[in-house]
Amino acid sequence: MILVFVRTLVVYFSVIAIMRFMGKRQIGELQSNELVTTILISNLASLPIEETDLPMTAVAIPILLIVSLEVLVSYAIVKLPKLAQAISGSSRIVVLDGHVDQKALKELRYTMDDLLEALRQKNIFDLRTVNFAVVETSGKLSVKTKGHDNKGDPGAEQKPIQFPLVVEGELNTQFLEACGVEKKWVLQQLEKGGTGLKDVLLMQCDCDRNYYILWKA
Amino acid sequence: MRIKAAVTILIFLAGITAFATFKTVTVCGEMQQLLQKTEELAESGDFPAAHEALQQFRALQKRSDPWLTAFVDRTYRFELRNNCASLENYLREDTLEDFFADSERVLITLDIISDSMVQVF
Incomplete structure (x- = not known):
């Protein structure tokens, strides 16, 4: 036994x-x-x-x-x-502002065909229209296109992508790069609130550095 | 709540595993001793004493059957049960040769059951 x-x-x-x-x-x-x-x-x-x-x-x-x-x-x-x-594992950005991250694709062992197929399944036939695409931990591809809201309405107002820079006290360097901010800047913003990384449940930020912080209870 | 349940299940499983292993090894060892004692008595010609030892062996085998059913492969259990049942007749008929042949088979089965548990230590 x-x-x-x-x-x-x-x-x-x-x-x-x-x-x-x-x-x-x-x-x-x-x-x-x-x-x-x-x-x-x-x-x-x-x-x-x-x-x-x-x-x-x-x-x-x-x-x-x-x-x-x-x-x-x-x-x-x-x-x-x-x-x-x-x-x-963790989610990986594969397309940002129409540019394919080839290194990420290689690491995920995704071919260009695989990526295009996944995009076609989401009714996206032009890679240049992709604003942001990420391979989730489940293996699924999440996509946000340019000039559309999250529901795919072309007439709707485009909202900037909110990158999850900090999740449960852990910095995500991949999203820092995508967002165009540095770790130092994130820590400075947290210091303004008199706290550190450990106290953060979620910190989202867009490319214009508009951020939102949710503290741990 | 689910965490507590999972931890409880793990502790329960560890307990039942240890118990089953210990019980099998102990009972198999006890049965082997009783069977060897029966053999020695039969060989010396003390058939009443040998028969009594054999009855004790059978009682122990029957008592352990329910939990053997729960933990031991059915092939071994059936082999043990059938061989033990046929042993009873031999001493009454004084057919020593057949008795020793059958007891040998019982010992082998007991060894197989016991070994399958002992090898994990």
């Missing part, structure tokens, strides 16, 4: 690591840990049906263990942003 216990632990973390290694393309809509849980549970659940010799506890124990781990890992992800990044 200890063997089943240990094997379950090893398989759970190994498959998460493998899924992270495989990258976002294979993940689809689920986060890595959620996908691992789904795969393992579905495979385990089929065992007692195929192998009638197996006692039910040999299946129930690993399933319960995986579910408990999933709950604890999701809790830890909320509490520890760095763990969240290690398990789920």
